[in-house]
Amino acid sequence: MDPLVVDVVHFYPRENSQPHYTIKFEVINEENPTTAIVRRGQPFNGVVRFTRPVDENEDTVQLVFTLGDKPQMDTQGAMFLKRDVLPDKYNWTAKILDVQGDTISFEVSTPVHLPVGVWALRVVTRVKSSQAREVYDFDQDLYILFNPWNPDDQTYMEDTNLLQEYVLNDVGKVWVGPIKTTRGKPWFYGQFDSIVLPATMFLLDRAEIPFHQRGDPIKLTRAISRIVNSNDDGGVLVGRWDGQYDDGTAPSEWTGSVEILGQYLETQQEVPYGQCWVFAGVVTTVCRALGIPSRVVSNLVSAHDANSSLTVDKYYTETMEELDFDPNNPQGADSIWNYHVWNDVWMARPDLPAGYGGWQAIDATPQETSLGMYQCGPAPLEAIKQGVIGLNFDVEFMLASVNADLMRWRKDPDSESGYSMVDTNNYHIGRMILTKKPFVFDPLGDEDRQDIIGEYKYREGTASERLALMNGVRYSERAKRYYAVAANASNDVTFKMRDIDTVPIGKDFRVIVDIDNISNEGRNIKAAITATSVFYNGVKSELVKKIEGKVFVGPQKHEQVSILVKADDYLPKLVEYCNMKISAMAIVDETKQSWADDDDFQVLRPNINIKFNEDLILNQPVTAVLSFVNPLERALTGCEFRVSSSGVAGRALRVPADDAPPRALVSAQLPVLPNKLGMISFVATFKSAELKDINGAANVEVFEG
Structure with a gap:
């Protein structure tokens, strides 16, 4: 008898795919799917048909699963199909469920710590009485992914909801x-x-x-x-932050990760251009595809501590002009x-x-090297919160990113270090840490916003927050020196820059600094206020307006200095994302007390409205209307919309739009063919x-025809 x-x-x-939570993968939903996607540490079923009936007493069937081209102990599983097998969470097993004529139905169990990826299968058959064997190589993809639903998996999340x-x-x-x-x-x-899965495998190989x-x-x-x-x-x-993106895609134009990963897989070249949220969006796509729970996190007012002092240091000349370098760290200045x-x-x-365990921070935006490469994390949020560096x-x-103190230093020939402390601000860095609230999606508002700052640090100003930061400082000689100077400084004039709340694009705004002299003598004060356009990583683009002058404040008196910035001053100088920085600084002649503060805000732009002129029916064409009002007193030219959606044919669609006169409606029509039932975005x-x-x-429901 020959082998099977x-x-x-x-x-x-x-x-x-149902019990393995992989039913949403597109390849599973093709008419006759050939790719199987399962999760590790959980049984899955298969069937093998032979060209002759199976004789259970004589025939042996062995399944050999391998990962990669040089399988080793961890990347190979070989087992004979048997009737009486107990699944084991640390080993491969294959159990016969049924034999009917020429067909065996079986169940495979995989180890819960198995490497993830595309596994290959070879079927080896023998007859007990002979040395001859037959080998069959299965030619379809079998993906095995992380299993966060399984309590024994390292990615397990107790609240599986x-x-x-x-x-x-x-x-x-x-x-x-x-x-x-x-x-x-x-x-x-x-x-x-x-x-996405093929692109993910390609980038893991590339790494x-x-x-x-x-x-x-x-x-x-x-x-x-x-x-x-x-x-x-x-x-x-x-990564690119200078506004020059003509030879690629500007970071702000991307609508999602698929187009980026598709381009990377197709060209096998780096894709231009990304900034931090683009990197983070792609990381979430890759992690979720592999089965690693992941969320995107935004730290508002984020420190980049370039010299491991757990402080962000800003330096000023004797006359309080801000320096754009760090005299103590030639490699690079701290930034906010x-x-x-x-x-x-x-x-x-x-x-x-x-x-x-639990949430760990990773950062794919290249800022500083870690062990010689641009990589960051995973850093446990609990360690960041406790200052266990x-x-x-x-x-x-990461601790510095969310909780460094901001220290300002002024050149001072009388000081031992050459600089004296202007002030220190414990509250400035890490004001909010935002992520999307689970189970909510608010296309136009912020109902889905969740502040997780309590997971990263104690409330600012509490004893626990100071202790956690000082816990970090204790382990760092350099940080100790910076914090020692901060302990002594006396002031008898108070300065306060008023917050600017919102400035719609095209409107003027005013910056005001309140000055209170709490001493019993008059004070002469030199003051300056500047408005600058900035890139979001803190790099300045262009000076928009500056005033400087002297002001006398009588004993126990209040004065203010202010500057009016008109739309015509800032519109030609705005850079991407329309961020502005207001800086104010002052020196008291009599006491040499100095003060500085700055504030960031964004000139607000309108949102795109997405409307459909009728209900969406599966596989029936419908028109989407995209529109917003041009907020400027000038025409818009070279207009283009980009749209991504999970529920329509064609991944990322581009729609040119006509030039729009000042203050007029900008709109475009997009033909859409829905190919998925239920809610699509x-x-x-x-x-x-x-x-x-x-x-x-927009979220829209697609109905049956």
């Missing part, structure tokens, strides 16, 4: 913009799109992560933070970003003492030569 010859192997892609948001939700929001005008920018993650390490979410997410930027290793996105976006990923941390990975950098962006970074989103 395999006719067909089938893994029931659709049936297995939250996995609907952090693994299965394919649309979200990223909060961008300065603290007073921050708003949620809709982002289409699209992790179930047919190109050269050994196959046997791909089951460890700690190593994997650290590598993902490195490979989503292109700095070291031909990663996905080229209006906001910075990174990711939290969820996992247990068996490599650390108990209590540091010795734990892996990059806790110190649309995400849109708009650009023109005069106005960029306009966003909008």
Whole structure:
């Protein structure tokens, strides 16, 4: 008798996908799906048909699963099909469920710590009485992913309801913009799109992560933070912050991750251009596709501590002109970003003492190297909150991002270090840390906004918050020196810059500084106020307006200085995202007391309205109308909308629009063919030569015909 010859192997892609929570992947929903997608540590079913009937006493059937081209112990599983097998969470098993004629139905169980990826299957058959064997190589894809629903998986989330948001939700929001005008920018993650898993496998290979390490979410997410930027290793996105994007796509134009990952897979080249929320959006897509719970996190007023002092230091000349470099750190100055976006990923941390599992911060935006590469994290939020900077990975950098003190220094020939302390602000950095609230999506408003600052730090000014920061300072010699100087300074004039709340684009605004002399003698004060346009990472673009002068404030008296900034002053100088920085500084002649403060705000732009002129019916064409009112006193030229949606054919659609006169309606029509039932989301962006970074989103229900 010859060994069995395999006719067909089938893994029931659709049936297995229900208990494995993989039913949303597009390839599972094709007419005759051939790709199977399952989660580790959980049984899945298959069937093998041979060219002759099976004789259970004589025939042996062996399944050999392998990952990568050089399988080792961790990346290979070989087992014989048997009747009486008990599943075991640490080993591969294959159990016969039924034998009918030429067909065997079986159930495979995989180890719960298995590396994730595309596994290959070889079926080897023998007859007991002979040495001859037949080998069959299965030629379809079998993806095995992380299983956060399984209590033994390192990515397990106890509240499994939250996995609907952090693994299965394919649309979200990223909060961008300065603290007073921050708003949620809709982002289409699209992790179930047919190109995302292949693109993810390509980028893991590009990052050269050994196959046997791909089951460890700690190593994997650290590598993902490195490979989503292109700095070291031909990663996905080229970061750029200078407004020059003509040879690529401007960061503000992207509507989601699918187009980026598709371009990366197709060209096998880095994709221009990304900024922090684009990196973070792609990271969430990759993590959710692999089954690692992930969320996008925005830190409003984010510190970049370039010299590990746990402070952000600003330096001024003797006359209080701000220096744009750090005299104590030639490598680079500290900076403050209006906001910075990174990711939290969820996992247990068996490599650390108990209590540091749960959410971990990773950051794919290249800022500082960590162990020689542009990578950051995973840093446990609990370690950041407690100021425990010795734990892996990059806790110190993340602690400074959310909780550094802002210190201002003025050149002072009489001081031992050459600089004297102007002031120190404990409240400035890390004002809010925002993410999308689970189970809510508000396309036009902010009902879906959740402030998770309490997970990153204690409330500002509380004893616990100071203790956590000082806990970090205690471990850093450099930080100790900075904090020692901050302890002594006396002042008898108070200064306060008034907040600017909202400025709609095209409107004037005024900056006011209140000065109170609380001494019993008059004070002569030199003061200056400037308004500058800035990129969101804190880099200045152009001076918009500046005033300087002297003011006398009598004993126990109040005065104010102010500057009016007109629309015509700032409109020609606005850069992307329309961020403005107001800075004020002052010196008291008699006491040499100095003061400085600055404030960021964003000139507000309208949202895109997305409307449909009739109900959406499955597979029936309908027209979407995209519109907003031009807020400027000048025409808009070179207008284009971009739209992404999970429920229509064609992933990212571009629609040119006519030039729009001043204050007129800008609109375009987009033919849409819905191909999915239920609620679908649309995400849109708009650009023109005069106005960029306009966003909008809508949720719409698609009905049966």
